[in-house]
Amino acid sequence: MKRSLVTTLVALGSCATLLSACSNADDSAEPTESASASESSSGSDVTGDITVFAAASLKATFIELGETFEAENPGATVEFNFAGSSDLVNQIAQGAPADVFASADTNNMTKAVEGDLVDGDPVNFATNTLTIVTAPGNPENVTSFADLANPDILTVVCAPQVPCGSATQKVEDATGTTIPAVSEESAVTDVLGKVISGQADAGLVYVTDAAGAGDQITAVEFPEASDAVNTYPIVVLKNSDNAATAAAFEALVTGEEGRKVLAEAGFAAP
Numbered sequence: 001m002k003r004s005l006v007t008t009l010v011a012l013g014s015c016a017t018l019l020s021a022c023s024n025a026d027d028s029a030e031p032t033e034s035a036s037a038s039e040s041s042s043g044s045d046v047t048g049d050i051t052v053f054a055a056a057s058l059k060a061t062f063i064e065l066g067e068t069f070e071a072e073n074p075g076a077t078v079e080f081n082f083a084g085s086s087d088l089v090n091q092i093a094q095g096a097p098a099d100v101f102a103s104a105d106t107n108n109m110t111k112a113v114e115g116d117l118v119d120g121d122p123v124n125f126a127t128n129t130l131t132i133v134t135a136p137g138n139p140e141n142v143t144s145f146a147d148l149a150n151p152d153i154l155t156v157v158c159a160p161q162v163p164c165g166s167a168t169q170k171v172e173d174a175t176g177t178t179i180p181a182v183s184e185e186s187a188v189t190d191v192l193g194k195v196i197s198g199q200a201d202a203g204l205v206y207v208t209d210a211a212g213a214g215d216q217i218t219a220v221e222f223p224e225a226s227d228a229v230n231t232y233p234i235v236v237l238k239n240s241d242n243a244a245t246a247a248a249f250e251a252l253v254t255g256e257e258g259r260k261v262l263a264e265a266g267f268a269a270p
Helices: 005-021 056-072 085-093 106-114 145-149 163-175 188-196 207-216 223-227 243-254 256-264
Strands: 048-055 076-083 100-102 118-128 130-134 155-158 183-185 202-206 218-220 230-237
Touching: 048 056, 048 085, 048 243, 056 076, 056 188, 056 207, 056 243, 056 256, 076 085, 076 243, 085 100, 085 106, 100 243, 106 118, 106 163, 106 230, 118 243, 118 256, 130 163, 130 188, 130 207, 145 163, 155 163, 155 188, 163 188, 163 202, 163 223, 163 230, 183 188, 188 202, 188 207, 202 207, 207 218, 230 243, 243 256
Parallel strands: 048 076, 048 100, 155 183, 155 202
Antiparallel strands: 100 230, 118 230, 130 202, 130 218
């Protein structure tokens, strides 16, 4: 679409404002305040398609935020690729087209930063902790993390390179407990799925996944989970073909509206 010189200058100014709204905080710092959704996603440059690579545990919240983003920006479309964070960063490094990356931990985001895959500094936008899930009613009477060391309790966990698996390993190391897992999954949603389907007696997932599963599972909290809190960062990717719209989506996630949706799903503030 051809634009007049004045319109083009306005769009460029809007883009610069959007990019400056993203936080320059590092992974260990509190995210800086982002513009509100209405402020960050307004402007003639917020158009076109973007693809968001996001951790599997973000699926429900990001789909909701994507619908909000498209409603507020009729000229924009958001597509998602949900998977384990380690798989996502590998896909990005191999050239998969993506505009935004949201990881379930800082380790995989660090890989993206060190691989020169990002544009700007990642912004921490949420935290999450583990919980045990069992079949409804907890038929195996799992009451603690140590119970999962019992080989008679068929337990499924995330693979070590996946954020939920890394968190599980931290708790195992801290407690001296070894879980004889019957399988290690590449995404937390796969762990949850095996428990719901009856392929496992118990699994370790995020509290947000347990909340989303409702009465399909019974959640068993354990105090050691506080020793392995995962921080979620988000960033616009260097090879994005639509950096302005990508930055607007990032601002929505890290802004007031995004935090509200995340909190309702059980995510804590970073």
